[in-house]
Amino acid sequence: MATSRRRKQTAGRSGPWRTDALVGLLVVLAAFGVHLSSDLFRDLESRFYDFASTRSSRVPSERIAVIAIDDQSIANIGRWPWPREVHAGLIDQLAQAQAKTVAHTAFFFEPQTDRGLASLRELREQIDGAPPPASALADLGETARSHLLDFIGSAEQKLDGDARLASSLARAGNVILPSLYSLGDPQGRPDQPLPAFALQSALAESSGAGLPAVQSQQPLAALGAAARGVAHLNQLADSDGAVRREPLLVNFDGHVIPSMGLMVAAQSLNLGPQDLRLLPGEAVLLGRTRIETDASGTVLPQFYPDRDGRPAFAVDSFYDVASGKIPASKYAGKIVIIGATAAGVGTLFNTPVSPALSPAVILAHTTSSILNGHFIGQPVWTGAVVLAALLLVVAYLLALLPRLSAATGAWTTAGLFALLLGVEYGLLSAAATWLPLVFPAAMLLLGHLVLTTRRFLATEAGKAKTDEESAETNRMMGLALQGQGQLDLAFDRFRRVPHSRSLMDNLQQLARDFERKRQFHKVQSVYEHMASLDRDDAEVRAGLRRARKLSQTVVLAGASSHPGGSLLLDGAGVEQPMLGRYQIEKELGKGAMGVVYQGRDPKIGRTVAIKTLALSAEFEGAELADARERFFREAETAGRLQHPHIVTIFDAGEEHDLAFIAMEFLQGRDLVEHTQVDRLLPVATVLDIGERVALALDYAHRQNVVHRDIKPANIMYDPASDSVKVTDFGIARITDASRTKTGMVLGTPSFMSPEQLAGHHIDGRSDLYSLGVMLFQLLTGVLPLRGDSMAALMYQIANQPAPDVRSLRPDLPEALTDILGKALSKTPQDRYQSGRDMAQDLRRVDRTAADRVVPGGALPMGPGGSGFEKTQLQTARAIENGYATTVVTQSVVQGGGSAEGGSDIRP
């Protein structure tokens, strides 16, 4: 049944850091998982590698030039593929210019078949073939035949581009042609072995070195034999499709084939395949140069960055050279690489230095790297360092980061991240060494982000909860400030609270308080704020309209026309409000249960006092019935009683959610102020009052009503008309046996009889005891029994006999000793058994003697206020008299609060 347990305040800071480590571990595992299953981190590494490695300050070889088959060349020379003569022409030019080495990257795998050539061959066959000539050509003469054959021969020559090229190649003697291999692990022997010219270019050693291949594509035999060497032009792409590596060796059918780069470099140094030695898995020896490779003979060449806005290798157009625009002498002694860069001709590759690079330019970079020894190396300790970095990052994420504060952690992570990447960058750009540290750096960043997000979310959640709590705190403080009368500060606090039903109620109450103080623009501000929170609430809109109207209305001065403000019922507010049949004239004060007004019955012109209880819609069920019952019980008990000295009840009812009792409007004041030593009434007056109260009590007791709270505050005295009235039957009880409810002890302790204090059954004699106490106080200015604490007082009342009144005031008549002594007896049996008896005794007291001494000054006769004014002041005096206050009840009633408690409180 218990709904909410609100937990507050834990000691210790354990939780967060423990789970942070766990989260860190999860991140690490996830990172590893991603790294193993996908290429994400590898690609990132590659990108970083591209970025860093091309920031090198290395200078490319000056000996290398590139002649490109570019768009301009295609446009001018013709569609690709070009006739072989064209290539032959350039080769001749370069040979003439004495270039050192020429590398041609176009694949010449297919013979150039000219359709015309085939026909010519056929014609030659017809003319000069083995079988006897056809009849059509039978009569061909010798000269004609030889002329035709010559012509056909020269035409054949012209058209046989392959032969032309072959002869050019042979004449140049320094051209390297490419071959292509399909890489993969062979299962058996290849379909066809390598042709002889290819074998010539293979390394002398036959070992298992290099990348295995299953198939090969070789240039035409004629061309291959005429070339200086045939080397492979395989490009090895990484997982992201970019070319960063150069496979120096390919293994086919047991033979080790060098790459074009290697071959070209060798040739330019006047070395051949026989000068290439292998240290398998370690290095390739080119003459005296040692090239470190990985296990499969692959190297990482340096891709040179652009300098001064121009690419590393100057690329000349084929057409420019062929047409002579660029003199071929430019290439004297150089390594010339010819290849296609035009779109649609051949493939372009993504490389570190450019996203689209032709194989020719790649070859340039590679060859330069080989010649200058510009490689990116990975020393043997690379693996160890990377592993160490990983472990460092993992340790940091799991153990250190959770313990750091947000700021420190961020700085440390940033520092570590920068360190890792900085080291890699520095090594790549300056020392051409590659430590793949991107993965550890990425894991570090990821781990930090995840942990930070988690912490942020936790704080946000915590903050939301704190916001909620602080909103409630603000509301309570607002109520507290409102209760202290600091309405402006209260409004400030309420403004910080988000919308809720209870807040709206509080704001409405605040508006009423402002109204009471006549601060109408503030009322308007409050309603405007309420409207901003809840636009649609009809009550709020109505309130706002009224508030606006009020702040514009000129308020008429005059006490009679406008009520105090606390009863502004709906309507224009300027007319006089009505309650039942009574017109409300002004507010007299605040009673225990609600406001007390002065009203007027217009029909008979009688002025009345109206006690109200506001039954708001909030009271419901049992509480509502209870509250109403208690309120009207006063009316009922007093209504039963009709006596000149008991306040008369005229009317009781309910209207506008307000319950009210209309009673006799009493002039004069209560007797509290006459309990002070310097303001005592004359003895005769006191005795007179006592007599009349006793008679009133006697009457009440006969009606089976016990007042239970007889004290000066509940006796109204008007000296002008010499009237005495007993009031405030709010806690009186009807002592019919059928309605008795024991267990409640109520009254004002100083005036309570011993049996009342003990919670025993009481009757009218208890009232008479209280009357005795009251008289004692009115005569002497002090209570008969007092105590420093409640306990002491109660002890006194229970055990200590009351002092003789004449010991405090010797001038009093002797009879009073007996009368008061009897009235203040501890046991009811010893007291007056009826009010009538006591009244009689009081009347018989000889007042003549007493009148001689009148203590104190004149009786204060203030302006005729009603008996209900200045209740707060009465309270102060009451306390001065010592515990003259009513006991509060706090009942333990199933399922309900204690509405009873409210109505028993007296100010």
Place this chain on the structure above:
Amino acid sequence: MIFEYFSLTDPGMVRDNNEDSIALDVDNHVVVLADGMGGYNAGEVASAMATTFIKTELGRWMTEGGYEANGREIKRAMEICIDNANRSIFNAANSNPQYAGMGTTLVMAVFQGVRSFIGHVGDSRCYRLRGGEFVQLTRDHSLLQEQIDAGLISQEQAQFATHKNLVTRALGVEDTVLLEVNEYRAEDGDLYLFCSDGLSDMIPDSRLAAILASDGTLEAKTNTLIDAANAAGGRDNISVILAYARSKPLRKGLLSRMLGQ
């Protein structure tokens, strides 16, 4: 002296809502517990107003100079704070019909070094367990207690009295209230229990002492107390604040720190 606190409130088994309110200002060592009463939900409002107000105001006072204050000044500050809280609740009760009749009891404490100031109004209590000895530090401001003190009824009769819950002092019922505040010395190992009558009415003192003297964290003991009160009927809202005094902090080992204790 280092103080460790734990607090918890529970509506109990019978009531629908919780009219108790608790507030802790750990930095300023201010502890407040209030048990509200009044029609409808007014009890909640009264007790919440009291605890919020006192925690805020007294906490602020302590921050602004309470550490240098002497005993008399602290007591005076507590009294003034209570007086202001009382006035605001009283006025709110009188001006707002929904809150008519609301009031609240209160027990509070301010710990300063080796001194403890325990104040109360009404029948919410403070107990102390010191070296095996369990005493009730506050004397209830209730009619029953006064009757006992006046010799009108005996202790045995008190147990069967039907009007156990009538208090003679409360916040919000009159426009002034008198706080009873006393100063005690705080010693190493002291365990203070602040509770509303929802706990002390359900469980006899001997049982309270046994639970507090047992081993365990403050949290565990608080939960045991509340569970015991609920098991005995839980007829009212139950609120508990525990304060434990130590003269020097414990050094926790690495392992226990890693395990989060």
